[in-house]
Amino acid sequence: MEITMYYIGIDLGGTNIAAGLVSEDGTILSSASVPTLKERHWSEIIKDMADLVRRVVAESGHTLEEIAAVGIGCPGSVDKANGVVVYSNNIVMHNVPVAEEFRKYIDLPVFLENDANAAALGEYAAFGEGVDSFVFMTLGTGVGGGIILNGKVWSGFNGAGAEIGHQTLVFGGEKCTCGRKGCLEAYASVTALIRQTKEAMEGHPASMMNAWFEQKGRITGRTAFECAKLGDPTAIAVRDRYIEYVAEGICSIVNVLQPEILAIGGGISREGDTLLAPIKAYFAENDYNKHMKKTDIRIAKLFGDAGIVGAAMAAEAGLKG
C-alpha cells in the first residue's frame, strides 16, 4: 500500500508568516498565518513558524508523521545546500541557519528556497507538470519572479537569480531600488505605476483620477486602471504606457529564454484581460521569434497561495535531490 505523503509550505513574508499543509499535487489542505513582527530576533520568528506548523497540521486532522518535509520560502539570498539565509534586507537576517533552527522544534527535513523562486515553483505546479519551461513574473511592490527549466528552479550557479525585474528597460532611466538606473522594476512595479499615476495627475488636474483620489483618499495601482475603464484619457494613457513597459520586459525575457509559458502575477494581474490582451498583442508583434511556436502568456493562478504551494514543492524537490 502506498502511503500518501504531505508537505508543509511556509511563506515567510515581511508582514505575515503563512503556512500550509500541501498534498503532492500542490493542493493546500489547511493553512493559517501569524504576523511576522519582523523587528524581533530571528530565533523568535522561527519559533513562531514551528508553532504555526503544529497548529496547521493539528487543524487539518493529519499528524506530523504524515509530513515528508518542510519547505520555507525566505526573502533574500538563500544558501539552499546549507539551509541558511545568507542575507535578507526585508526581515533582517545575515547568515542565519534557518533550517537548523527550525529543526530544533520539529525534526523533519527542511529545505529553503528564495521566496520569489518558491512562488514561481508554486505557479508552475498550478499550470501542470507537462510544461517544459516556465517564467513567473510578479508585478507587486517590486517586479520579481522565477524561472523553472526542466521542472526545476533555475536560480544560477550561486542561487542569486532570477531577478527578472532587474533587466534594464531604460538605460540611465529612473533610479531603481537595487541602486542601478532604469531597471524594469522601476517602470513595471506597482510602486512605479503609482508614481506614473501621480505624475499624470499633476500634469492633468482635470483628469478623473484627481476626483477618484479625493473620493478614495489614496492613489493605488488600481487608480489608473479604474479611471481608464470610465474613459478618462489621462488614465488611459497611464495604463497603456504602463502595459507597454510590462510587455517590453516580457519580450526581453522571452527573447532570451523562450519559456513554454510566462505567467504574470501580483496585484495588477487581477486586472485579467484588461492587462493580458494588450500584452499578448504587443508580444505577438515584438517577440523576436517569428517562425517557431510562441510562448504562451498567461495570468497566474494562485495569487497569495503561490508562496505556500511553492515552498511545499521546494520541499518535495529537495527530498528527491
Added chain:
Amino acid sequence: MEITMYYIGIDLGGTNIAAGLVSEDGTILSSASVPTLKERHWSEIIKDMADLVRRVVAESGHTLEEIAAVGIGCPGSVDKANGVVVYSNNIVMHNVPVAEEFRKYIDLPVFLENDANAAALGEYAAFGEGVDSFVFMTLGTGVGGGIILNGKVWSGFNGAGAEIGHQTLVFGGEKCTCGRKGCLEAYASVTALIRQTKEAMEGHPASMMNAWFEQKGRITGRTAFECAKLGDPTAIAVRDRYIEYVAEGICSIVNVLQPEILAIGGGISREGDTLLAPIKAYFAENDYNKHMKKTDIRIAKLFGDAGIVGAAMAAEAGLKG
C-alpha cells in the same frame, strides 16, 4: 580497447562554410573552408559541405569510419529534432531538411544547432566541463550568443532562444534589425559602434577619428578604440559609452541567469583588457547580487573556431541524446 572517436563540426556562415575534424575534448585536428556563395540553391551548398568534409577528413589522415557524428551550426531557426532549418534569412532557407540532404552524401548521424548556440557550446568546451552554467555574448555585426545550463544548450521550449542581443536596453530607442526599438544589439553591436563613431565624428570635426578615417579610408569598430588609446577625448567618450552599453547588457542577463562564467566574443573582444577591465568594474558595481559568489566575466577563447568546435560538440551531445 577503447576506440577514440572524432566529430565533424561545420560552421555554415553567410560568407564561408568552415568544417573541422574535432576530438572529443574539443580540439580541432584539421579544418578547411570554402565560400558559401549563398545565392545558390541550398542543395548545392549542402553538396559542397559534404565535399568539404571528405577533404578535411582525408587531409587529417583519418577516415570517415572514425567519425561518430556530424554537427552543423546553421543560421536562423532550427528544428533540432528533425534536422530542419525552419527559417533563415541570411542564407535563404525555409523548411530545408539539411540533415537528410547531407546524409545523401555521407551516411553518418547529423545534428543541427543554431549557429550562435553552437558557438556558445564551443566556447563552453574551451572553458572546461567543470563549469555549471555559461553565457556567451558575441559583439559582432549583431549581438548574439547562447546559454549553456547543466552542460546543455538552453534554447527554449521551441529552440528559438537565446537571443541575448534582443533584450531591451533603451525603451523606444534606436531601431533594431529585429523590428523592435532599443534592443541591446542596436547599441552594443559593432554596427552600432560604427554608427556611434560616425555620429561623434560629425559632431566633433577636430576629433582624431576624422584624421584616422582619412588615412585608413573607412570607419570600423576599431576606430574609436584606437584613437582613444592615442588620447582623443571624443574617441574616449565613444569607447566608454559603448562599453557601458555592453556592461549594462551583461548586468541584465546576469541578474536573470547568474551563470558561473559569462564570456564575451566577437571582433571587439580582441580589445582584451581595454574592454574587459571597465566591464568588470561596472559589473562589480551594478550587478544585483551583492551577497553571493559573483559571475566571472571573461574574454572568449576560440574566436573564429567557436562555430566548428561547438558544432562538433552539438554532434557529440546529439549522439548522447
